[in-house]
Structures are given as structure tokens and as C-alpha cells.
Amino acid sequence: NAGVTQTPKFQVLKTGQSMTLQCAQDMNHEYMSWYRQDPGMGLRLIHYSVGAGITDQGEVPNGYNVSRSTTEDFPLRLLSAAPSQTSVYFCASSYSGTSGSSTQYFGPGTRLTVL
């Protein structure tokens, strides 16, 4: 199994540009999520999905859009990039499991810089 894969690894955007960060998993996990990691702030949840066709907002959803048309893929769209979105983005997946106890598996991350 490849686990959780993310592309691209690095990206530089100009303010106002849009782009999609790709995330895929081959473990047949129902639950997928996107986090951003900023220095001194840990990881913060952007959006999550509990299954194909079902998404919801996390802690910091503004400026981002998601959809989940298949179990495997969960892309994150930046609608109009801003310098405040410069960050490292991680995708994670897990079984829905019972009572929130499932271990989440993380991708290697995408380092995004917005100029």
C-alpha cells in the first residue's frame, strides 16, 4: 500500500492564483481530513469528510474548498491564494471506527508559499 499520497510536494503561488492540492489514499478509509501546520500553532483542521459525498468545515475553512467524489481522493482547493495561506498542508485518513478512536495516517505534506 502507498498509504496517503500528496501532490505536489512544493508549490509557489502568486496572490490571487488558484490551485488544487491533491490527496489520495489506498486503504479504503472512510474518514479524510486536511490540516495546515504553522510554526507555534500545531496542526489546525481545515475541512474533513466522513465518506464520499460528505464534507464539513473544520477550525479554519475560510479560503478553502473541498469535495469528495470517491473514497480514495480528497482534493483541497485554494480559491484565491493569499500570503496568509503560506503553510505546510497535511492530508490524513482513517477508518471511521467507533467513538473517534481510530488512528489517523498522514501524508508527507505539501509546502505552499504564496507571494
Place this chain on the structure above:
Amino acid sequence: AQSVAQPEDQVNVAEGNPLTVKCTYSVSGNPYLFWYVQYPNRGLQFLLKYITGDNLVKGSYGFEAEFNKSQTSFHLKKPSALVSDSALYFCAVSSDGGATNKLIFGTGTLLAVQP
């Protein structure tokens, strides 16, 4: 609201000495607690979790964590540190008492093990 705190930005320890990385939490309902490790330029890797049962949880790479309900703590420990343990460590708690797999992360503690 659920929250988790890691009071130390950095912990320094000599190789061979025991190490402790501290974590305290605040939850309503059952606490589902996790420790993850992040090596430079990598994604997060799962170390261990507490769901229920024994207060001492054993995990990967010789790490263990002690759940203390009265002190609302979940400190990560290892009897003998290795230089290769140097990394960023995150404590996390289920954000809604286990209803979903959403996690709230602490700000992280950088562990530096000196040879």
C-alpha cells in the same frame, strides 16, 4: 470546548537518560488521546493512543505514555533516549469526545537528544 496543551516548546535530554514530554488536556466526555511524532520534512507518524483501559500505554519505538485522569495529563515517556528520537512531538485529543475522528493538536514540543 476540548483543548490540549504542551507547556514546553523544547525539551533537551542527554542520550541514555529518561525523557518526558508533557501534555495536559481538557475534554468533556471520554478523553481519546494520541501522540504523534514528526521528523524533519516528513508527515506525522502515530506513536500511541489512549482510549480506555490501562493508564500506561505502550507504543512504537519504546515510547510509552501515562494517562492521569485526576491531573488531566498524558505525558510521553521513554526510559532511555536515543539521538534518533530527536523530532517534533504532538499530543492530540479527539475534538468532540469521540463522536467523529476530528483531532485537536497541541502546539508541539521539539525534543533534542544530545550525544
